[in-house]
Amino acid sequence: MATATAISRHSKGFALNERTDNWWVGPLAVLGGLLAFIIYSTWAAFQGNHYSVGMSEGFGGYLSPMYSPLVYIMEGVEGGAPLSHSLLGTWPDWWPSFLPASPAFIILGFPVLFRFTCYYYRKAYYRAFTGTPPACAVGSLPRRSRYVGETGLMVIQNLHRYALYFAVALIFILSYDAVLSFFRDGVLGVGVGSIVLLINPILLGSYTFGCHSFRHLMGGRRDCFSCDVRAKVAHGNWKWITKLNENHQLLAWCSLIWVGGADVYVRLVSMGVITDLNTWGI
Numbered sequence: 001m002a003t004a005t006a007i008s009r010h011s012k013g014f015a016l017n018e019r020t021d022n023w024w025v026g027p028l029a030v031l032g033g034l035l036a037f038i039i040y041s042t043w044a045a046f047q048g049n050h051y052s053v054g055m056s057e058g059f060g061g062y063l064s065p066m067y068s069p070l071v072y073i074m075e076g077v078e079g080g081a082p083l084s085h086s087l088l089g090t091w092p093d094w095w096p097s098f099l100p101a102s103p104a105f106i107i108l109g110f111p112v113l114f115r116f117t118c119y120y121y122r123k124a125y126y127r128a129f130t131g132t133p134p135a136c137a138v139g140s141l142p143r144r145s146r147y148v149g150e151t152g153l154m155v156i157q158n159l160h161r162y163a164l165y166f167a168v169a170l171i172f173i174l175s176y177d178a179v180l181s182f183f184r185d186g187v188l189g190v191g192v193g194s195i196v197l198l199i200n201p202i203l204l205g206s207y208t209f210g211c212h213s214f215r216h217l218m219g220g221r222r223d224c225f226s227c228d229v230r231a232k233v234a235h236g237n238w239k240w241i242t243k244l245n246e247n248h249q250l251l252a253w254c255s256l257i258w259v260g261g262a263d264v265y266v267r268l269v270s271m272g273v274i275t276d277l278n279t280w281g282i
């Protein structure tokens, strides 16, 4: 995080400032990074194919985290999964015809909402995308005279504490996928994809369990941390979650990049562009 030098007053006019550091690097990197992820993940979701490798009727195979869990499955898709891996069965008739039959569309809304409302990302994209202001002690783009912040359009940010429950559930689902990736047709083994899909829930879990809302849930709502056993347990929770929370920004980016990278890896192996090194000899 950039550290502002001591500024005696706020400069007027967009990007005007008295800072001597490269304050613009952060917002610019966030702008580029988030745009790249949004463009890639939207493209990947629209594909609806090549989201799995080696998923047969047997136990095992790689599944892209952008498509997990498979709520419905459209059969006969290149690089898709068989119906037995679906939670609710075959692709539904009610699905709107203007959208491709892609399992990613059914689940992506939950992690998107969780990230969109994350306290760290709010700061990052408010600065990078709206420039109001782009950094501490840097001139802002013109804005409404009265700040309505998160009581106006952005009242949606209050959904973060609810999105957290879905995010936690997703960690367990992606952990199951990681276990699945160490099997191929029920045979235990390991491939590069197994490692990729194992690191994924570790990073996502470290990001999710360092969430401010999660800390409040597990270790907050207390006036005293030493009064009784429950309070002491809450304090213990508060301490380990705080350790993750201190690296929340780093974990937010590492987990985001890893999700995208895992999808790229599964997609390329599924398309036959690259070969997965593994012990199954496939």
Ligand code: FES
Pocket: 114, 118, 119, 120, 121, 160, 207, 208, 210, 211, 212, 213, 214, 248
């Ligand atoms: S504050 Fe970032 S995930 Fe909750």
